[in-house]
Amino acid sequence: MTEENSNEQQGESPEEARRRKLEKITSLGHDPWGHRFDDRSLIGDIRARAGEVKYILEDGTELDLPTEDELETTPLKQWAAEKGKGKLNGPQVRAAGRIVLHRDKGKLQFIDIEDWTGKIQLFVGQKQVGEENWELIQCLDLGDLIGIDGMLRRTQTGELSIFADKIHFLTKTLDPPPAKHVGLTDPEVRQRKRYVDLAWNEGVRDRFLDRSRIVKSVRDTLQGQGFVEIEGPTLHSIAGGAAARPFNTHHNALDMELYMRIALELHLKRLMVGGMERVFELGRVYRNEGISPKHNPEFSMLEVYQAYGDYESMMDLTEAVISDAIKTIGASKTLPWGEKEINFSTPFERKTYDELFQKHTGVDPQDAAAVKTYASELGFDVEGRHPDVIKSDVFEEKVEDALVGPIFVTDYPASICPLTKRKSDNPDVAERFELFVHGMEVANAYTELNDPDLQQKLFETQLEGMSDEDSMAKMDNDFVTALRNGMPPAGGLGIGIDRLVMLLTNSQSIRDIILFPLLRAEAGN
């Protein structure tokens, strides 16, 4: 390196330095963007072969190395000295990954690479790899993707390492990585540049892999019980099945107003009329509402319908789905939740709506006048509103947040459940439950209403004081017609997949478990 060159390199930005090295890589005859790289092993699998590393004495005796724990106290160098002269031998391996850490000792470098199964150290010596490869190695930066061929062994300190015979350049990274071991902290940047967050922030990739495992587990559990996954329409002409404001859109050729679906319910029930006895859909729904740590405008919903079941069978199914998911990610029944804990041991607690109302408000839920007085004391608007709507406001305010759970809240006031079958001995109570965990609604299930005449009547009856947006009752003639063709008595269940993932991965914000949450458009974009 001449003096003049060194002056030129003064003041170059990290990116300029990387581009300079990129050109050097090209001039050395390598493609800085790499190519297919066959026969590499996953780093996790390579680490699992640590036992194949042996110490071979001069007389040819093969010795097993001390365990990792023993190496903590006795350096390998000392252990080997006690055993006598010899050398380490291990399997020849090929790995590929991102350079995440780099210790340069001149003619010797230690490079940590990482793939999505783990991290491993590379021992890279000038003498060992040869002059030509060494020149390429001088062009490596943190973040670059490389492949390596070498022997799996341990260093003097006992660190399992691949002793490089050859480095293959696979891809240059032009943007410098965030601070090592600190990563990105600004939540906005983490979400906008999720690729950086995933690549560099501790635990992020594992959390999203856990999400995938949970989703797979949910499907496996259901399929194991004979449920069939279907795909319903996401564009609806009536945004039914839930109380939420939809996203509006328009189909040009048919000149037709459409809505992005807010729920999966009504189409799945149509399928039950058609004889699809156990169906589910796990997919995206869209609600044109506020954004919060618990709300993203698009989120993943599971809905399941089981012919000849009821809401009690849905409780069992809910417990199975959650228990299996916990097992799948290798977690225990007792999970951390911030400073608190969640105990997912089954069966989950079951309490009625009225019981909980009484307990947390001290007000008799059957005494409409008392509930009304209590609600107005809490500052709720009570005039001209249906007693059950008022009760529901109070329930959300005073009871839901207080529920630690997991707890099935059962038997809701019928009037706020227009899609639910009533109890046979009490038409004022709907066979519905919601599952709450630390104040968060995770699941919602009914014994499904299959009486077309009652369904039609409930669609037509808007509760006093409830806005269209807050109401689940939106007239859907086609759905009523479907019911006229005979839907079996059935249990139906909805689970908020994002919230379930939050709970199982101890994520306090929905944005930590949605890869690309909705963000305000960036200026100039």
Place this chain on the structure above:
RNA sequence: GGGAUCGUAGCUCAGUCGGUAGAGCAACGGACUUUUAAUCCGUAGGUCCUGGGUUCGAGCCCCAGCGAUCCCA
């Protein structure tokens, strides 16, 4: 929609009373063939979110805006 807090180097953050813009990591140059966030010597790097205002002078004070986080509705 309201309130609080925040926005400074590629990243993480300091910045006192309003008086020349700071550190660590990363980068660049150098030493080192068994390091563990390696170490050591040296160098460079800034639209202090944006726009106004007050002031002799603003990263700091005031106003407006943009964006974020949390809380409330």
